[in-house]
Amino acid sequence: MSKALEKRKIGSMNQEVTFIGFGALSIGRDWGLADKQRPDEKEAGIVMNSVLDLGINLIDTASAYHRSEERIGNSISSRRNEYVLASKCGEHNEEPGTFYDFSYNAIKESIDRSLTLLKTDVIDLMQIHFGPDPEKVITDGETVRAMKDAQKEGKIRYLGASIDGELARQCILSGDFDVMQMEYHLLNQQNVDNIKLGQEKGLGVFIRTGLGRGLLTAKALQAEVKPTKLQQLLELVNNDGDLLSTLALNFLYENKGISSVLIGTKNLEHFKKNIELLEKDFDKELLIKAIEIGKN
Numbered sequence: 090m091s092k093a094l095e096k097r098k099i100g101s102m103n104q105e106v107t108f109i110g111f112g113a114l115s116i117g118r119d120w121g122l123a124d125k126q127r128p129d130e131k132e133a134g135i136v137m138n139s140v141l142d143l144g145i146n147l148i149d150t151a152s153a154y155h156r157s158e159e160r161i162g163n164s165i166s167s168r169r170n171e172y173v174l175a176s177k178c179g180e181h182n183e184e185p186g187t188f189y190d191f192s193y194n195a196i197k198e199s200i201d202r203s204l205t206l207l208k209t210d211v212i213d214l215m216q217i218h219f220g221p222d223p224e225k226v227i228t229d230g231e232t233v234r235a236m237k238d239a240q241k242e243g244k245i246r247y248l249g250a251s252i253d254g255e256l257a258r259q260c261i262l263s264g265d266f267d268v269m270q271m272e273y274h275l276l277n278q279q280n281v282d283n284i285k286l287g288q289e290k291g292l293g294v295f296i297r298t299g300l301g302r303g304l305l306t307a308k309a310l311q312a313e314v315k316p317t318k319l320q321q322l323l324e325l326v327n328n329d330g331d332l333l334s335t336l337a338l339n340f341l342y343e344n345k346g347i348s349s350v351l352i353g354t355k356n357l358e359h360f361k362k363n364i365e366l367l368e369k370d371f372d373k374e375l376l377i378k379a380i381e382i383g384k385n
């Protein structure tokens with residue numbers, strides 16, 4: 090079996106996900122490094138059906154991803170038993186933008202809307218989509234109360250939080266959450282201890298932006314601004330963007346505290362290529378050097 094399809098338990102839950110999951114942001118909302126235009130509905134449907142055909146069983150979306158939830162509902166809800174479905178609440182869709190509301194009623198309504206758009210009876214994981222004042226959301230407790238009520242009503246199975254750093258640590262220790270979604274990749278390793286802590290406490294860990302929002306792919310070569318660490322990584326791999334992705338993906342694969350990495354793309358060929366690049370042989374010494382560069 091390929092590394093991408095390796096099944097990993099979500100923490101101590103009785104649920105497994107493929108190591109590579111699908112991040113459904115850019116199939117519903119303009120997003121990306123250079124080419125930000127979202128695909129049309131038909132193309133988005135082809136991408137998502139093909140992702141399921143490949144055997145990937147985790148889809149991550151959010152109320153704030155504009156048309157994403159609706160497109161998932163329209164294109165793959167008939168295959169609902171083939172995927173673990175994760176969404177988010179707190180940041181709300183208001184195309185072309187979004188707004189934040191973490192009050193009890195806003196969260197309750199958001200979960201109901203997500204269920205309707207996603208054309209499902211239950212969402213496996215609902216995560217808090219934190220905004221500019223995450224401390225207040227945590228202290229108020231209204232958001233978690235609304236999520237727990239939805240859980241009691243059978244609308245959601247598990248609770249999650251998408252946040253980093255010290256607040257992620259607090260969320261892990263709070264006992265309120267089953268899954269943490271965190272940013273983690275070669276260029277940003279700040280959550281390394283949180284991944285370990287999440288694993289120790291029996292939480293599932295989902296990684297977002299594992300390819301550094303595209304900077305750890307062949308696109309890095311065209312990036313207008315290259316942070317110093319990225320320049321050093323590119324020198325290490327002799328400007329081989331594919332090798333950079335192989336190192337970036339295997340850096341995550343070797344961390345057994347990670348349940349799944351949510352790869353975001355609107356391009357099916359990129360998704361397939363990432364699965365192949367994860368599989369490619371690489372020089373272990375090179376990965377050690379890449380990790381050191383990213384740490385500094």
Ligand SMILES: NC(=O)c1ccc[n+]([C@@H]2O[C@H](COP(=O)([O-])OP(=O)(O)OC[C@H]3O[C@@H](n4cnc5c(N)ncnc54)[C@H](OP(=O)(O)O)[C@@H]3O)[C@@H](O)[C@H]2O)c1
Nearest residue numbers: 112113114121251297298299300301302303353354355359
């Ligand atoms: N606050 C939150 O909770 C939050 C925030 C951000 C993201 N997320 C989640 O994490 C997921 C991933 O985030 P992300 O998309 O920002 O980061 P990412 O997965 O690190 O990077 C995706 C970017 O890399 C490009 N890419 C991927 N594979 C490529 C390849 N083989 N060659 C060239 N370019 C490639 C994609 O462009 P193409 O479309 O052209 O392939 C896209 O611009 C999202 O979909 C979402 O589910 C959550």
